[in-house]
Every structure is written in C-alpha cells, then in structure tokens.
Amino acid sequence: MVRTALTAMDLERGRRLGAALREARGERSMAQVAAAAGLSTETVRKIETGRIPTPAFFTVAALAGALGISLDVLARACATGDSSADSDRHHALLHAGK
Incomplete structure (x- = not known):
C-alpha cells in the first residue's frame, strides 16, 4: 500500500498541533509528559x-x-484559518484549570 503525500494543509495542521501541545505542556519537561x-x-x-x-x-x-486537555480543544487549536482572536481563545482553553 502506497501512502499518499501529505498536503500543505496536513503539514500546517501538524505544526499547529505541535504548538498547541508545547503550549499546554507549559513548564513540564518533555520527558515528564512523555512518561505520563x-x-x-x-x-x-x-x-x-x-x-x-x-x-x-x-x-x-x-x-x-x-x-x-480535551481532544475538542486540541482539534480547535489545530483547525486551519484561525484568527488571532481564536488563537487567544485557544490559549485560554489550553490553560484552563491549571
């Protein structure tokens, strides 16, 4: 089975996911989060x-x-076409309850 090439949108969504996870990780080390x-x-x-x-x-x-964090919050953070207002809302959601 041949895997289809990722689109530019797929790559951007991956960058957004990574950024959201880094932001949610905050001060915790990558090793701590990985172990958990x-x-x-x-x-x-x-x-x-x-x-x-x-x-x-x-x-x-x-x-x-x-x-x-919920998968809903991550999905919204990774959605394409976010405005800066959405970005601020995602930041608040990622840090809610911490």
Missing part, C-alpha cells in the same frame, strides 16, 4: 516540532490525557 502519556520522549519531540504531522489518534489522546 506512555510515549517516548523522541515521539513527543517529533510531534511538537511537526516532524510527525499526523500522529495516530491514540497517541494524541494519550498526550491530551497527560496534559489534562
């Missing part, structure tokens, strides 16, 4: 830097759980 999610630090690093722009659903779910 049951992932390797290298996997978290690759997702946060956009080198894995389309991680598996269960990987994202594990990270969201370790960070205490």
Whole structure:
C-alpha cells in the first residue's frame, strides 16, 4: 500500500498541533509528559516540532490525557484559518484549570 503525500494543509495542521501541545505542556519537561502519556520522549519531540504531522489518534489522546486537555480543544487549536482572536481563545482553553 502506497501512502499518499501529505498536503500543505496536513503539514500546517501538524505544526499547529505541535504548538498547541508545547503550549499546554507549559513548564513540564518533555520527558515528564512523555512518561505520563506512555510515549517516548523522541515521539513527543517529533510531534511538537511537526516532524510527525499526523500522529495516530491514540497517541494524541494519550498526550491530551497527560496534559489534562480535551481532544475538542486540541482539534480547535489545530483547525486551519484561525484568527488571532481564536488563537487567544485557544490559549485560554489550553490553560484552563491549571
């Protein structure tokens, strides 16, 4: 089976996911979050830097759980076409309850 090439939109969505996860991680180390999610630090690093722009659903779910954020919030943070007002709202949602 041949994997289709990622589109520019896929790559941008991956960058947004990485940025949202980095922001939600805050002061916690990458190693702490990786351990809490049951992932390797290298996997978290690759997702946060956009080198894995389309991680598996269960990987994202594990990270969201370790960070205490909902998948809905992550999905909105990764949506294309965000305005700066949406960005501010996503920042507040990512840090709600911390």
